[in-house]
Amino acid sequence: MSRRDAILAEMGLAPIWRLREKEVSKQQEVSKEKAWIELKKAVPACTACGLHKTRKQTVLGVGDEQADWLLVGEAPGAEEDRLGEPFVGQAGRLLDNMLAAIGLKRGENVYIANVIKCRPPGNRNPEPEEIARCARHLVRQIELIEPKLIVAMGRIAAQTLLNTDATIASLRGRLHQYAGVPLIVTYHPAYLLRNLPDKSKAWADLVFAKKTMAAF
Numbered sequence: 001m002s003r004r005d006a007i008l009a010e011m012g013l014a015p016i017w018r019l020r021e022k023e024v025s026k027q028q029e030v031s032k033e034k035a036w037i038e039l040k041k042a043v044p045a046c047t048a049c050g051l052h053k054t055r056k057q058t059v060l061g062v063g064d065e066q067a068d069w070l071l072v073g074e075a076p077g078a079e080e081d082r083l084g085e086p087f088v089g090q091a092g093r094l095l096d097n098m099l100a101a102i103g104l105k106r107g108e109n110v111y112i113a114n115v116i117k118c119r120p121p122g123n124r125n126p127e128p129e130e131i132a133r134c135a136r137h138l139v140r141q142i143e144l145i146e147p148k149l150i151v152a153m154g155r156i157a158a159q160t161l162l163n164t165d166a167t168i169a170s171l172r173g174r175l176h177q178y179a180g181v182p183l184i185v186t187y188h189p190a191y192l193l194r195n196l197p198d199k200s201k202a203w204a205d206l207v208f209a210k211k212t213m214a215a216f
Protein backbone atom coordinates (compact mmCIF):
# COMPACT_ATOMS: atom_id res chain seq x y z
CA MET A 1 0.00 0.00 0.00
CA SER A 2 1.39 3.45 -0.88
CA ARG A 3 1.92 6.06 1.83
CA ARG A 4 -1.00 8.10 0.46
CA ASP A 5 -3.30 5.06 0.44
CA ALA A 6 -2.23 4.20 4.01
CA ILE A 7 -3.05 7.74 5.20
CA LEU A 8 -6.39 7.70 3.35
CA ALA A 9 -7.24 4.26 4.77
CA GLU A 10 -6.40 5.57 8.24
CA MET A 11 -8.84 8.44 7.65
CA GLY A 12 -11.46 6.06 6.29
CA LEU A 13 -11.39 7.86 2.91
CA ALA A 14 -9.65 5.41 0.61
CA PRO A 15 -12.67 3.82 -1.11
CA ILE A 16 -14.32 7.21 -1.85
CA TRP A 17 -11.03 8.63 -3.11
CA ARG A 18 -10.42 5.66 -5.42
CA LEU A 19 -13.99 5.84 -6.72
CA ARG A 20 -13.60 9.54 -7.56
CA GLU A 21 -10.27 8.92 -9.31
CA LYS A 22 -11.88 6.17 -11.40
CA GLU A 23 -14.91 8.37 -12.19
CA VAL A 24 -12.68 11.24 -13.34
CA SER A 25 -10.50 9.03 -15.55
CA LYS A 26 -13.61 7.37 -17.05
CA GLN A 27 -15.10 10.83 -17.78
CA GLN A 28 -11.81 11.93 -19.40
CA GLU A 29 -11.75 8.78 -21.52
CA VAL A 30 -15.34 9.32 -22.70
CA SER A 31 -14.74 13.00 -23.50
CA LYS A 32 -11.59 12.06 -25.48
CA GLU A 33 -13.52 9.46 -27.43
CA LYS A 34 -16.13 12.10 -28.28
CA ALA A 35 -13.42 14.59 -29.28
CA TRP A 36 -11.84 12.01 -31.63
CA ILE A 37 -15.24 11.35 -33.23
CA GLU A 38 -15.68 15.12 -33.75
CA LEU A 39 -12.19 15.46 -35.26
CA LYS A 40 -12.77 12.49 -37.58
CA LYS A 41 -15.91 14.23 -38.83
CA ALA A 42 -14.42 17.73 -38.97
CA VAL A 43 -11.33 16.93 -41.06
CA PRO A 44 -13.07 15.17 -44.00
CA ALA A 45 -15.59 18.05 -44.06
CA CYS A 46 -12.89 20.76 -43.91
CA THR A 47 -12.82 23.34 -46.70
CA ALA A 48 -10.64 25.86 -44.86
CA CYS A 49 -8.06 26.06 -47.66
CA GLY A 50 -8.03 25.52 -51.42
CA LEU A 51 -6.54 22.00 -51.13
CA HIS A 52 -10.00 20.59 -50.49
CA LYS A 53 -10.83 21.21 -54.17
CA THR A 54 -8.21 18.77 -55.50
CA ARG A 55 -8.08 16.09 -52.80
CA LYS A 56 -9.57 12.63 -53.26
CA GLN A 57 -9.87 12.37 -49.49
CA THR A 58 -8.34 13.82 -46.35
CA VAL A 59 -5.60 11.93 -44.52
CA LEU A 60 -5.93 12.48 -40.79
CA GLY A 61 -3.37 10.04 -39.44
CA VAL A 62 -2.93 6.42 -38.43
CA GLY A 63 -2.02 4.48 -35.33
CA ASP A 64 -2.51 4.18 -31.62
CA GLU A 65 -4.54 7.17 -30.44
CA GLN A 66 -2.91 6.92 -27.00
CA ALA A 67 0.61 6.44 -28.32
CA ASP A 68 3.73 7.63 -26.52
CA TRP A 69 5.36 8.28 -29.93
CA LEU A 70 3.95 10.81 -32.38
CA LEU A 71 5.65 11.11 -35.77
CA VAL A 72 4.73 14.13 -37.88
CA GLY A 73 5.49 14.47 -41.58
CA GLU A 74 4.53 17.02 -44.21
CA ALA A 75 1.49 16.24 -46.36
CA PRO A 76 -0.14 13.32 -48.17
CA GLY A 77 1.25 12.29 -51.56
CA ALA A 78 -0.62 10.64 -54.42
CA GLU A 79 -0.80 7.18 -52.83
CA GLU A 80 -1.82 8.59 -49.45
CA ASP A 81 -4.52 10.68 -51.13
CA ARG A 82 -5.80 7.53 -52.83
CA LEU A 83 -5.69 5.26 -49.77
CA GLY A 84 -6.40 7.75 -46.96
CA GLU A 85 -3.38 6.68 -44.89
CA PRO A 86 -0.14 8.61 -44.31
CA PHE A 87 3.25 7.23 -45.34
CA VAL A 88 2.33 4.45 -47.72
CA GLY A 89 4.49 3.70 -50.77
CA GLN A 90 8.28 3.86 -50.81
CA ALA A 91 8.71 6.57 -48.16
CA GLY A 92 6.27 4.68 -45.94
CA ARG A 93 8.25 1.46 -46.29
CA LEU A 94 11.44 3.30 -45.36
CA LEU A 95 9.68 4.81 -42.33
CA ASP A 96 8.46 1.36 -41.24
CA ASN A 97 12.02 0.03 -41.55
CA MET A 98 13.37 2.98 -39.56
CA LEU A 99 10.78 2.34 -36.85
CA ALA A 100 11.60 -1.38 -36.80
CA ALA A 101 15.28 -0.55 -36.35
CA ILE A 102 14.49 1.05 -32.99
CA GLY A 103 11.97 -1.63 -31.99
CA LEU A 104 8.80 0.24 -33.00
CA LYS A 105 5.93 -0.69 -35.26
CA ARG A 106 3.34 1.45 -37.00
CA GLY A 107 0.18 1.43 -34.90
CA GLU A 108 1.75 -0.02 -31.76
CA ASN A 109 2.34 2.85 -29.35
CA VAL A 110 3.06 4.96 -32.45
CA TYR A 111 0.81 7.47 -34.20
CA ILE A 112 1.75 8.95 -37.57
CA ALA A 113 0.28 12.21 -38.88
CA ASN A 114 1.08 15.03 -41.26
CA VAL A 115 1.01 18.81 -40.82
CA ILE A 116 -1.34 19.07 -43.81
CA LYS A 117 -4.31 16.76 -44.21
CA CYS A 118 -4.96 17.16 -47.97
CA ARG A 119 -2.58 16.47 -50.84
CA PRO A 120 -0.97 19.54 -52.43
CA PRO A 121 -1.33 19.08 -56.21
CA GLY A 122 1.77 17.63 -57.87
CA ASN A 123 3.31 17.12 -54.41
CA ARG A 124 4.34 20.77 -54.27
CA ASN A 125 5.29 22.21 -50.86
CA PRO A 126 2.30 23.40 -48.85
CA GLU A 127 1.84 27.19 -48.85
CA PRO A 128 2.23 29.04 -45.52
CA GLU A 129 -1.46 29.94 -45.60
CA GLU A 130 -2.47 26.30 -46.08
CA ILE A 131 -0.24 25.31 -43.16
CA ALA A 132 -1.73 28.05 -40.99
CA ARG A 133 -5.29 26.98 -41.80
CA CYS A 134 -4.65 23.27 -41.30
CA ALA A 135 -2.59 23.60 -38.10
CA ARG A 136 -5.63 23.46 -35.82
CA HIS A 137 -6.27 19.84 -36.83
CA LEU A 138 -2.75 18.77 -35.86
CA VAL A 139 -2.91 20.82 -32.66
CA ARG A 140 -6.11 18.97 -31.71
CA GLN A 141 -4.53 15.60 -32.52
CA ILE A 142 -1.59 16.36 -30.26
CA GLU A 143 -3.93 17.45 -27.45
CA LEU A 144 -5.86 14.20 -27.73
CA ILE A 145 -2.92 11.82 -28.16
CA GLU A 146 -0.84 13.46 -25.40
CA PRO A 147 2.37 11.85 -26.71
CA LYS A 148 5.48 11.59 -24.58
CA LEU A 149 7.68 12.44 -27.56
CA ILE A 150 7.14 14.05 -30.96
CA VAL A 151 9.47 13.30 -33.89
CA ALA A 152 9.15 16.04 -36.52
CA MET A 153 10.16 14.61 -39.89
CA GLY A 154 11.31 17.16 -42.42
CA ARG A 155 11.46 20.92 -42.71
CA ILE A 156 7.74 21.64 -42.84
CA ALA A 157 6.93 19.63 -39.70
CA ALA A 158 9.90 21.00 -37.77
CA GLN A 159 9.38 24.62 -38.76
CA THR A 160 5.62 24.46 -38.13
CA LEU A 161 5.78 22.78 -34.74
CA LEU A 162 8.69 24.88 -33.52
CA ASN A 163 7.45 28.10 -35.14
CA THR A 164 10.84 28.83 -36.66
CA ASP A 165 12.54 29.37 -40.03
CA ALA A 166 15.66 27.49 -38.94
CA THR A 167 17.05 24.70 -41.12
CA ILE A 168 16.78 20.99 -40.34
CA ALA A 169 20.57 20.84 -40.03
CA SER A 170 20.54 23.43 -37.26
CA LEU A 171 17.57 21.86 -35.44
CA ARG A 172 18.76 18.23 -35.42
CA GLY A 173 20.51 16.65 -32.45
CA ARG A 174 18.84 18.78 -29.78
CA LEU A 175 15.78 18.28 -27.62
CA HIS A 176 13.10 20.88 -28.39
CA GLN A 177 9.63 21.30 -26.95
CA TYR A 178 6.19 21.72 -28.46
CA ALA A 179 3.61 22.85 -25.86
CA GLY A 180 5.61 21.12 -23.14
CA VAL A 181 6.08 17.89 -25.14
CA PRO A 182 9.72 16.96 -25.95
CA LEU A 183 10.36 17.12 -29.70
CA ILE A 184 13.18 15.78 -31.86
CA VAL A 185 13.83 16.81 -35.46
CA THR A 186 14.93 14.49 -38.23
CA TYR A 187 14.78 14.20 -42.02
CA HIS A 188 11.63 13.28 -43.93
CA PRO A 189 11.78 9.70 -45.29
CA ALA A 190 11.01 10.97 -48.83
CA TYR A 191 14.11 13.21 -48.60
CA LEU A 192 16.20 10.25 -47.41
CA LEU A 193 15.18 8.26 -50.49
CA ARG A 194 16.82 10.96 -52.62
CA ASN A 195 19.78 11.62 -50.28
CA LEU A 196 21.06 8.25 -49.12
CA PRO A 197 24.18 9.59 -47.29
CA ASP A 198 21.89 11.41 -44.83
CA LYS A 199 20.36 8.08 -43.74
CA SER A 200 23.10 7.70 -41.13
CA LYS A 201 22.14 11.10 -39.68
CA ALA A 202 18.48 10.01 -39.51
CA TRP A 203 19.61 6.84 -37.76
CA ALA A 204 21.48 8.95 -35.18
CA ASP A 205 18.31 11.03 -34.66
CA LEU A 206 16.23 7.91 -34.03
CA VAL A 207 18.77 6.53 -31.57
CA PHE A 208 18.66 9.92 -29.80
CA ALA A 209 14.84 9.72 -29.76
CA LYS A 210 14.88 6.16 -28.39
CA LYS A 211 17.33 7.18 -25.62
CA THR A 212 15.22 10.23 -24.80
CA MET A 213 12.07 8.10 -24.51
CA ALA A 214 13.90 5.54 -22.34
CA ALA A 215 14.85 8.31 -19.92
CA PHE A 216 11.19 9.19 -19.17
Ligand code: SF4
Nearest residue numbers: 046049052117118134
Ligand atom coordinates in the same frame (compact mmCIF):
# COMPACT_ATOMS: atom_id res chain seq x y z
FE1 SF4 B 1 -8.81 21.73 -44.42
FE2 SF4 B 1 -6.27 21.12 -44.01
FE3 SF4 B 1 -7.53 20.06 -46.09
FE4 SF4 B 1 -6.93 22.65 -46.11
S1 SF4 B 1 -5.45 20.95 -46.08
S2 SF4 B 1 -8.91 21.75 -46.66
S3 SF4 B 1 -7.16 23.19 -43.93
S4 SF4 B 1 -7.99 19.70 -43.93
